[in-house]
Amino acid sequence: MTLKENTLDAAGQKIQSGTAYKVYVLTVGNDASDFSYVLSSAKDPITMNAKPAVAAASEVKIRDIANHGDGRDMEVSFKQPGTTSDITNYRIFVVKQKDASSFDVNAASRAANSYSTPVNKSSSSTITTTLSSGTRDSSGEMIKNGIPYVVYIYSASSNTNNKQHKLSGASSAITLDSATLTAPSITAVNDVNDYGNGRDIQLSFNRAGNEAKVGFYRIYVVRNNQASSFNMTEANKLGSDRYYDISKTGNNVTTTLPEKLKDTSGNTIREGETYRVFVASMGNQQGGYSNLLSGASAQITLVNNSVTKPISGLAVSDIQDYGDGRDLRVTFNKSSNEASVDHYRVFVVKSGNAGAFNSSIASSMNSSRYTRVNKTGGNLSVALSADARDTDGSTIRSGVSYRVFVLAVSNRGDSKLNSLSGASSVIQLSASSAQPASSVEAVVNGNSGDGRDVTVKFKKASDETGLSRYLVMVVRADEASRFDLAWANRVDSGNYTAVAKKGSDLSQVLNENTKDVRGDRLTPGTNYKVFVLSLADGKVRSENALSQPSNTFVINKAPVAVDTAVITKVENKPAENPAIKVDFNKAGNEAGLSFYAVIAVKAANADQFTLEQANALPRSQYTAVSRTGDNLSAVLDTYALDADGSTLKAGVTYRIFVLSVADGDKATVNSLSRASDTIVMEELPAAAAPQSQSTSGEHGEDSAAKDI
Structure with a gap:
């Protein structure tokens, strides 16, 4: 048997090329006789190889060009593939956007012919066609307003035994609507400045009737004697220096034209010339909407009524890194007729607001939002202050784009005679750095x-x-x-x-x-x-x-103390001279221990004797004992010195201490034992005679021992 096109695998997925499968046969037992089901074993895996396909169309686009509420509103264009010899023709499928993810070449192949629009191949690389009123989408419904659609182009193979059909990628989505795109209407055109250029013209217009179909607006200034023949066809031919684009805002618009704008003849806008102004709504390109031109404005002839003359040569620079007005330097040439000027005002305007900023707004601005600059008789350069604010009242700061204006204030007290400069170049104060320690x-x-x-x-x-x-x-x-x-x-x-x-x-x-x-x-x-x-x-x-x-x-090493010795016994052991024998147990761990120092302290001073005092003793005032790994003893006779530096004397009461002395490497802190019991050094028996002084080695001192 041969499986059908839409057969699913055991996981519920459509069988497709490039995937390995195993095939099993289930023998279904007769339920009436209660026979079991039996599953066969599988043969080797099988992978289906896909046939190659013809090339796909590309650059599929769709535009809303009318308001019929059916397929006639749709214009479809696409680019043919480089090779079309194996393609019979094309079919245009209009698919609801919600169904696009499941629409593929198989769905297109199964669709009824009435659910698509056939298109013949063309000698032109790009094919453009408008659908008919009876065009249906891929589900069989008539095309209508209010539904998002995408379009696919189906390349039909001329020989399916050799090559499969091919489906293009989807176009961008479009939703047809019945609203009519209307041109904007001009409500006012005024001469608001005296620069002798485009900045003198302020234009007001009502937005287009269906602004969703508008990408932006474009303004043209036309000499009065040419206005009657000016149309959208002529407007579309003009270079970018002969019009002014402005973004839509969702509201009616009032704007002042820029200084460098030229009229449609390519001449600088100037005083004494009579003009009419037009506004075009530029169609949203995603929807393919057309451009529409407004009617002409009333005539306007620019005249100069100002007593003051504007400044020139306006320049701005970023000079510091404070992150405030101190970073901004403004330089300009004085008014050409400074005799009529009382002073100047520097305005810092966010770039997005600069197009609407004019002399009237500047003249009425609160003094906290500009910097006053007095005349000097020469050209001027001023760095703003730390608390300088822009025209919105915000502190000037880094990271914000600004334009600067300078107002020459008339000395006649009439704000209408003030003169505003053109905008400076855009300046954005660089990120400011903190100061280092x-x-x-x-x-x-x-x-x-x-x-x-x-x-x-x-x-x-x-x-x-x-x-x-x-x-x-x-x-x-x-x-x-x-x-x-x-x-x-x-x-x-x-x-x-x-x-x-x-x-x-x-x-x-x-x-x-x-x-x-x-x-x-x-x-x-x-x-x-x-x-x-x-x-x-x-x-x-x-x-x-x-x-x-x-x-x-x-960093110094942390101090390590040596372990403490323990005195076990003190007793008189006179020989040739009176002497005290001291027995002590070695330190529990002799790591880092250099030697032991046995110290005799008069009993009256013993309770106040400290580790610090022991550490300070010179070598002559203790008996050094080398470590042996075993418990130790030392003999102190009358030639030894006590902690006060006095020789030991019979009849004097002492207490003995043992100082464990650190080697300064593995250990750095000495350790002092507890004091022994009191002991009185005894005289020699009367028959014994004192002997001459012996060497220090005979009294247990290690001649090689180091100072404490």
């Missing part, structure tokens, strides 16, 4: 072995305006040369220390959890440098600034 210094003081040992000092930014706070960043010294602003801006929040600004120079102690910019805890023995990032507030300042690096610093 300076003189960054890292001071190490302490031996905690972490960030607590480090104090970072730096001078505040020279100007903290627009600066939110400072971020202290620790960088390994071997990476400091590569650490820049871009890297600093990427550092995670857990890898820096934030410092609030306070209007003065700053000092910040790091904490024990401080990490470097890579997220590693600060470690002793590693060389580091510190940077300070000035963080912009995103309002007045928009870019951060990075300081120069600090000095290189290293």
Whole structure:
């Protein structure tokens, strides 16, 4: 058996070429006799190979060209493929947009002929045709208003045994409507300035009747003697310097024409010439709507009634990075007749509002929204102030596009005699940068072995305006040369220390959890440098600034104390001289221990004897005992010195201490034992005679021992 075209696989998907399948046969048992179903085994996988297809049409477009409410409103165009010899003809399918995702070449092949429009091949590369009143969409419904449609072009193969049919991509969507596109109507044309060019003309017009079909409006200034023959055909031929485009707003429009606009003859608009003005609604190109021209305006002849003359040579520049008016410098040439000028006013206007800004608006503007500039008799250049505002009352700031105007104010007190300059070029103040901190210094003081040992000092930014706070960043010294602003801006929040600004120079102690910019805890023995990032507030300042690096610093190792020895016994052991023998257990862990120092302290002073006092003793005032790995003993005779520097004497009461002395490498802090019990050094028996002084080695001192 041969499967049908629309057969689905077991997953419910349509069988298609390029996919591997296995085929099974299910034997259905006789239910009446209660026989079971049996599924066969599968043969090897099978993959269907698709036949090649003819080439598809391209650049499919659709336009709304009429208001019949049926197919006659649709004009369809498309580009034929490069090879058409294997194509019989084309069929145009109009598909509801909601059905487009499921419409494919198979659906087109199955559709009834009445649901498409046949089109013959053409010798022209592009075919354009208008559908008929009886045209139906792909579902068989008549084409009508209010429904979004797309169009497909079906290339019909002349030999389906060799090549399949091919469907183009969809056109953009279009919705037919019954509204008629009407031209705008001019309501007023006035001479509002005295520049002697297009800026003198202010035009008002009512928007088109169905503005959804309008892309934008185009304004033409025509000499009066040519106005009667001016039409849309002639208007469409004109270069861009002979018309003025204006965006639709959804409302009726009032606009002042630009300075450089020429009339339709190519001449500069000037005083003394009589003109009429036209407005065209330029059809929305997506819908393919036509352009429509308004009727002519009333006549207008430009005249100069102003006493003052406008300034010239207006120029603007971005000179700083404060993010406010201080960044903006305005330069202009004085009025050619400055005798009639009282002073000048500088207006900063958002670019989007510049087209409607005129002398009347400028003359009535509140003084907080312009900068007054007094005459000097010469040309002028002025930098605005930090609190300068634009004509909307907003503070001037970076990132906003502006145009600048200068009003020459008449000294006769009549605002109608003021003269407004043309707009400057567009200026957008560049992103402003915060100021960097300076003189960054890292001071190490302490031996905690972490960030607590480090104090970072730096001078505040020279100007903290627009600066939110400072971020202290620790960088390994071997990476400091590569650490820049871009890297600093990427550092995670857990890898820096934030410092609030306070209007003065700053000092910040790091904490024990401080990490470097890579997220590693600060470690002793590693060389580091510190940077300070000035963080912009995103309002007045928009870019951060990075300081120069600090000095290189290293954190000290944390102190490690040696274990403490324990005195087990003190007793008199006189020999040739009176002597005290001290037995003590070695430190529990002798790692980092250099030697032991046995110290005799007069009993009266023993309770106040401290580790600091023991550490300060000179070598002559203790008996050094080398470590052996076992418990130890030492003998102190009358040639030994006590902690006061006095020789030991019979009859004096002492207490003994053992100081475990660190080697300064594995351990850095000494450890003092608890005091022994009191012991009185005893005299020799009367028969014994004192001997001469022996060497220090005979008294248990290790001659190789180091000072404490």
